[in-house]
Amino acid sequence: MHLGATLRLLRVDAGLSLRDMARRIGVSSAYLSRVEHGVDAPPTAERLTAIARELDVPPALLMDVANRMSPYVSEYLEDVPGAGTLFLELARRRLSGTQLARVRDFLDAEFPVRGGLSDAAVPALAPLLTPERVVLQLSCGGWEDVLDVVAGRLAATLPGWDAARLAERLRQRDEESSCAVGGEVAVPHVFLQGAAPVAALVTLAKGLHVDTPDGRPLRLVVAAVDGERGRVRLTRMAHVARLAARGLSERLIEARQPGQVLAVLEELEALR
Amino acid sequence: MHTNALTLLMMQLIVIIGVSRLIGRGTRWLGQPLVIAEVVAGIVLGPSLLGWLAPDLMNALFPTDSLPVLKMLSQVGLVLFMFLIGLELDPKLLKGRGHASVAISHTSIVVPFALGAVAAALWLYKDFSDPSVPFSSFVLFMGVAMSITAFPVLARILTERGLLQSRIGAIAITCAAVDDVTAWCLLAFVVSIVRASNLAQAGLTTAFAVGYIAFMLLAVRPFLARLGARVASREGLTQNVVAGTLLLLLASAWATELIGIHALFGAFLFGAVIPKEGGLAEALSEKLEDVAVVLLLPIFFAFSGLRTQIGLLNTPEAWLACGAIILLACLGKFGGSAVAARLTGMRWREAGAIGILMNTRGLMELIVLNLGLDLGVISPTLFTMMVLMALVTTFMTTPLLQLFYPTEELARDRLEVEPPAAPGSTPYTVLMCVSHQQAGPGMASLAKALSGGEGAQLHALHLVHPERVSLRTESESRALEHETEGEGALAPLLGRAKSLGLAVRPLSFVSTEPAQDICRTAEAKHADLVLLGWHKPLFSQTVLGGTVHEVMQAASGTVAVLVDRGLSDIKRVLVPFIGSRHDRAALKLARRLMRQSGAEITVLHVTSSESNGARAQVDELFPAAEGSGVRLKVVQHASPEEAALEEARNGGHDLVVVGVGAPWGLEDRVFGLQRERIVRDAPGSLLVVHESEPVVEAAVESQAAAPAVASRS
Structure with missing residues (x-):
């Protein structure tokens, strides 16, 4: 449902107009607009791949946001049915993220990938966060207040930026196109030339009723500042949207200490 | 063909x-x-x-x-x-x-x-x-x-x-x-x-x-x-x-x-x-x-x-x-x-x-x-x-x-953010920081008196200590209770604000470093005044210790601590005055009280010797045209603190607005061992004002702000 919002967010950040993007992937802009607003069904795997190629983000990420099984996986499962049994084994052991990471390390050592799939280079969110930039159980009157709070946290690490100006920039970006990606999550972000990437995370004590793509109230805000345009930035945004689609909000809303948030994130991100 | x-x-x-x-x-x-x-x-x-x-x-x-x-x-x-x-x-x-x-x-x-x-x-x-x-x-x-x-x-x-x-x-x-x-x-x-x-x-x-x-x-x-x-x-x-x-x-x-x-x-x-x-x-x-x-x-x-x-x-x-x-x-x-x-x-x-x-x-x-x-x-x-x-x-x-x-x-x-609007057009913004419920109503009254109720932006901030949150999570109905807690601390303030017809935006979150969070929020909200509540602490006797001290050090504008003793209606205000920048900030606030809600101001100028410097300063801040509500009283006293206390005891003032400073026994220190007599002994409510070190730009701005305030009221 909220795939469209993510596509729109990434497209706007990539600086592509609706028409440009539609032309590049060979669909009508009316169709793309309907997809972005969630009126039309999510695009097929082929179209998603085309979109991902235009945005220069790993296609698998967008598939995950759509909660769709990657065609690589489904094809492989058809070819080698035995692999399905292995998945079952993993499921029976209820392996956690870190344990799966260990399994993958073993795979990497035993069966190194030829040619190197670049999907591994998804930047993580956790390293951009510190306990100081995690605000828990915020309760406030409106979206503006949330932006002010995250701007306060982010500005502390950005030399030459004060909270008010940063909040203004975040607000501008959000007005351009909404930063709510669904799954109770919004990802306000801003591009500041040359700034080191940094993020702040806010959990809300009460759902904030703003306009979200899936109509669910906002409970989690991940704000990011990035100093470079291009691949890494977009990939990171897509990654956060994927985390949102996988229920990041439910996992974090219980956290009572910044440390817990970071621990949950590291667990979730162990296998990207 | x-x-x-x-x-x-x-x-x-x-x-x-x-x-x-x-x-x-x-x-x-x-x-x-x-x-x-x-x-x-x-x-x-x-x-x-x-x-x-x-x-x-x-x-x-x-x-x-x-x-x-x-x-x-x-x-x-x-x-x-x-x-x-x-x-x-x-x-x-x-x-x-x-x-x-x-x-x-x-x-x-x-x-x-x-x-x-x-x-x-x-x-x-x-x-x-x-x-x-x-x-x-x-x-x-x-x-x-x-x-x-x-x-x-x-x-x-x-x-x-x-x-x-x-x-x-x-x-x-x-x-x-x-x-x-x-x-x-x-x-x-x-x-x-x-x-x-x-x-x-x-x-x-x-x-x-x-x-x-x-x-x-x-x-x-x-x-x-x-x-x-x-x-x-x-x-x-x-x-x-x-x-x-x-x-x-x-x-x-x-x-x-x-x-x-x-x-x-x-x-x-x-x-x-x-x-x-x-x-x-x-x-x-x-x-x-x-x-x-x-x-x-x-x-x-x-x-x-x-x-x-x-x-x-x-x-x-x-x-x-x-x-x-x-x-x-x-x-x-x-x-x-x-x-x-x-x-x-x-x-x-x-x-x-x-x-x-x-x-x-x-x-x-x-x-x-x-x-x-x-x-x-x-x-x-x-x-x-x-x-x-x-x-x-x-x-x-x-x-x-x-x-x-x-x-x-x-x-x-495109980068240029909307140019900061002229001082005259930005509303007066007050950030009220509440840690305990009882401080709320007094703050709301003060905010009302300072802003006149219209065209001001009032924010109420409550920071929850992480340990108190973790304790609370143990209980079963945590979500429900949390809501009541988050709003709870702010509830009395919001209640009073509502009865006064004030629009206050509440804000609350978990914070491990409250002082910094207060300053960051104040910055983000362009707060003209940060208002802190005070309650009797467990160990020390001082107002100006702990978090308050940290906020005063870090803030870029005016910070005031309200010692609330049943403040509701502000009619008579006492400003003890010697001339430091904190005193001047206190006078400015008092002037605001006079302008916005017609409070009667008594400026108590305490001199140790014969000098008339204060008169000039007071005149500068209170031009003659509006001097009707202002009384200037000059006393000569060896201890300014005593003189102020004496006046406060006798005058029947609703609020004493006083700048931070050694003469008043209000020193801005982390560990205030000295008892702040004026806080303890003053009969009414007290507002302790701290003005940050002036930066050059800030000085220009505050000068520009003064006529703007005049034109608005």
Whole structure:
């Protein structure tokens, strides 16, 4: 449902107009607009791949946001049915993220990938966060207040930026196109030339009723500042949207200490 | 080989589209819009170049008897194109315009119209027109022809340069939209006058036109809105809908042609009334755009090119006249809009950019000119001159814009956050930080007294200690309880605020470092005053220790601690004063209390020796004119603290506002071992004020703020 919002967010950040993007992937802009607003069904795997190629983000990420099984996986499962049994084994052991990471390390050592799939280079969110930039159980009157709070946290690490100006920039970006990606999550972000990437995370004590793509109230805000345009930035945004689609909000809303948030994130991100 | 009309037409189309695309490659390289290429292609294929170099070839390719077919095709193309222009015109652009856009758009029509009309009346009519053309029609037509702005070209240039979101882009596109609508209305009027044989008929045509517009707006628009809503819902744009829309379009064009204004107006009007929400407009333009713009529009350009005979300008005088027309056109459009933009308060650079943008005439001018030529209002010579004028003004837009408003400037303009509004216009902002419930009501009362209740922004902040949160999570109904807790600490404050009619925005979150969070929030909210609550701490006796101390150290503005002893109504205020910057900040707050809620102020000036410095300072902050509510009391006392306490005990004051400082026994230290007697012993409520070290800029700002406050109250 909220795939469209993510596509729109990434497209706007990539600086592509609706028409440009539609032309590049060979669909009508009316169709793309309907997809972005969630009126039309999510695009097929082929179209998603085309979109991902235009945005220069790993296609698998967008598939995950759509909660769709990657065609690589489904094809492989058809070819080698035995692999399905292995998945079952993993499921029976209820392996956690870190344990799966260990399994993958073993795979990497035993069966190194030829040619190197670049999907591994998804930047993580956790390293951009510190306990100081995690605000828990915020309760406030409106979206503006949330932006002010995250701007306060982010500005502390950005030399030459004060909270008010940063909040203004975040607000501008959000007005351009909404930063709510669904799954109770919004990802306000801003591009500041040359700034080191940094993020702040806010959990809300009460759902904030703003306009979200899936109509669910906002409970989690991940704000990011990035100093470079291009691949890494977009990939990171897509990654956060994927985390949102996988229920990041439910996992974090219980956290009572910044440390817990970071621990949950590291667990979730162990296998990207 | 069969050579018939159809093969000829196909050949013509191939040549026209091919040549314009070829030249388009070149103009793209020059950074010019495609329109230029298409117009130039038309001129190249016409008598001006091809007919001059190889007249036989031109006659073979474009024989005179094939021209009517081309003309009809180009008219169909134009009807479709005008429909697209109407589709692109969002009525939102016309509504809710800022002050600047109104002024600029009006000036940018009136000035060139006047210049064009005057030039036509005094000079052009005599030299370049036929006596058979009515004087009034000619003058009006030239006025309109001079005041055209090309909305589509402008939109394309703005999009290509990423200017659409900037302030300049927004203003320019709005103005262009207004200009467009106005110019088409004027033109329709002129056409009706030209076509009518007498005044009565002209009046009738105008009446019909007005009636038709009213019919479209009142009857057709609601119908289209319903159609649009259906398309927006899942049904999508079926071929039936497209067919229906095209039928209506043709009917509209037919009706306006029948009325006696041109078919173009009907097409434009129909496009304009199609609802822009919900994707109907977008989908329609998607479907029609390529056919209209790529296939049919070049025919129109080629057709105008075929009629442009640069050979007619065969004397130096004619070229001079052509130059004069170009100059006049630029002067009217560029000058008019740039000066108007400058007068609305833009920088010259921005104003110039707007002028340049508005000067783009592009193909709209060509449409108008062709209409004029068809109607016989203008002669082929004048037509050629005006075509050149349109070409030149369009051609120079991009390079001039680059020159006047280079990309770096653009980047700056877009980066530039809204300039911090003048101090007078920002509301007085108070951040009230509550840690315990009981501090709330007093703060609300104080905020009310400080702000007068109106036009102020009041924020209430409650920071929850993480340990208290973790304790709470153990309980079962945590979500519920949490809500009551988060709001709980703020509830008394909000309750009092509500009964006082104050709008307070609550904010609350978990914080491990409250002092820093208070300062960050204050910064983000542009708080003029940070108000802290105080409750008796467990171990120390001091007000100014712990978090309060940290906030005072880190804050960039005024911080005040309220020691609340049942503060509700503030009528009498005592300000002990010696002269430090904290004392002055305290006086400022007291002055605010006096202004906003008529409190009576007593300034207690304590001197150790005979000096009258304080009088001057008090006078400076409380000008004589409003001195009625202020009493200055000078006492000589060895211990200022004692003197203040004595006055506080006897005076019956509701609130004592005192600056931080050693003389009052209020030292800003982490560990206040010394007991703050004034806090402990004062009978009423107390407000302890701390002003941060003045930065140079801050000082200037606060000076600027003072008169602004005066003017508001």
